[in-house]
Amino acid sequence: MKTYRIACIPGDGIGKEVVPAGREVLDVIAKASRSFAFDFTSFGWGGDWYREHGEMMPADGLNALRDMDAILFGSAGDPHIPDHITLWGLRLKICQGFDQYANVRPTRILPGIDAPLKRCTPADLDWVIVRENSEGEYSGIGGRAHAGHPIEVATDVSMMTRAGVERIMRFAFRLAQSRPRKLLTVVTKSNAQRHAMVMWDETAVRIAQEFPDVKWDKELVDACTARMVNRPASLDTLVATNLHADILSDLAAALAGSLGIAPTGNIDPERRYPSMFEPIHGSAFDIMGKGLANPIGTFWSCVMMLEHLGESEAARKLMAAIEAVTADAQLHTRDLGGTARTTDVTQAVCARLAG
Numbered sequence: 001m002k003t004y005r006i007a008c009i010p011g012d013g014i015g016k017e018v019v020p021a022g023r024e025v026l027d028v029i030a031k032a033s034r035s036f037a038f039d040f041t042s043f044g045w046g047g048d049w050y051r052e053h054g055e056m057m058p059a060d061g062l063n064a065l066r067d068m069d070a071i072l073f074g075s076a077g078d079p080h081i082p083d084h085i086t087l088w089g090l091r092l093k094i095c096q097g098f099d100q101y102a103n104v105r106p107t108r109i110l111p112g113i114d115a116p117l118k119r120c121t122p123a124d125l126d127w128v129i130v131r132e133n134s135e136g137e138y139s140g141i142g143g144r145a146h147a148g149h150p151i152e153v154a155t156d157v158s159m160m161t162r163a164g165v166e167r168i169m170r171f172a173f174r175l176a177q178s179r180p181r182k183l184l185t186v187v188t189k190s191n192a193q194r195h196a197m198v199m200w201d202e203t204a205v206r207i208a209q210e211f212p213d214v215k216w217d218k219e220l221v222d223a224c225t226a227r228m229v230n231r232p233a234s235l236d237t238l239v240a241t242n243l244h245a246d247i248l249s250d251l252a253a254a255l256a257g258s259l260g261i262a263p264t265g266n267i268d269p270e271r272r273y274p275s276m277f278e279p280i281h282g283s284a285f286d287i288m289g290k291g292l293a294n295p296i297g298t299f300w301s302c303v304m305m306l307e308h309l310g311e312s313e314a315a316r317k318l319m320a321a322i323e324a325v326t327a328d329a330q331l332h333t334r335d336l337g338g339t340a341r342t343t344d345v346t347q348a349v350c351a352r353l354a355g
Helices: 015-033 047-053 061-065 083-097 162-178 196-208 221-230 242-255 296-309 312-326 342-354
Strands: 002-011 036-042 070-075 102-108 126-132 136-145 153-159 183-188 215-220 237-240 263-267 275-279
Touching (some): 015 036, 015 312, 015 342, 070 083, 070 296, 083 136, 083 275, 102 162, 126 242, 136 242, 162 196, 183 196, 196 215, 221 237, 312 342
Parallel strands (some): 002 036, 002 070, 126 237
Antiparallel strands (some): 136 153, 263 275
16 A cells, blocks of 8 residues: 655644644545555644744755655744745745745636626636746845835845746646647736746747647736636636736636635646645634634645645545535635534535545
8 A cells, every 4th residue: 555655734824724624634535545545744833933943944844854745735924923934934945945846726616606707607717827936036036235224225036047937838838738728828027027028938939839739828917817807718727927826826716716715736847856735825813723714725735636646536536525515505614605614614525535
């Protein structure tokens, strides 16, 4: 029997509630399959760790994760710690440390969920957003000088490399090629950003030649937001820079009903290091500890993890269980307009898997 080593990092806020729920669901589906098992290791890194140790995770923390098969992550963010510390000290340290350069965010309207686009059917909104996850606007290049003086200056530099853009474009074209519509939209802002984004556009043209069966177009990021609302059926797979895809994927999740249902995979396509899977919602400190968090985003992230591990049948069964549960309005959490609790949704998904 294959045993997968999974690192669990709940992080902050409701991450401490949804990651244990995800672990519970994974345990149930492993027992039901009888062909694989999970060996979980929990890491208490995050805001509480920072308050005790002065860092979000140990300096050598990547070494503890390096031999894992995958990572299940909750959220990073604490109202008492500056956001740039929580993000760069934990999530980005893992993403960049393991070169998880492809951030994949599927979005569709799940059964039973009342999405805000009233003229949109579930078939019209079935997207995958590919986010460049290693450089661009989140390269960490820049600085501040003359702090506190009238001449204070601060810079953040968006850095794109030819190698980095080529590999994310190739990944996105390949993903689009694998989907029924074989349609890719390259999101850009080269009208205003005339150096790096022009290279981004030129690279798309060059990589497209490797995929003659993929139909593709180019869209300015601001126009893309309107297109997602007004013409959702015209989109399928999208590729965008680190910042642009970060913003567009939150809009996509909201259009599909809630940020609480949206999953993410931070992927190392070459499988040199463990990939990391997480819901896209934040730490939501306002509902922390109240049992109100929606675990669907975590469960869907577990589907992506199972697919990445090669357990496609288990992934299919878990997705079917998720859809059966969202179809029942009595099992909707508060973000979906219901009154169900985290435990209610978790138990319902587990019951579907065990039945």
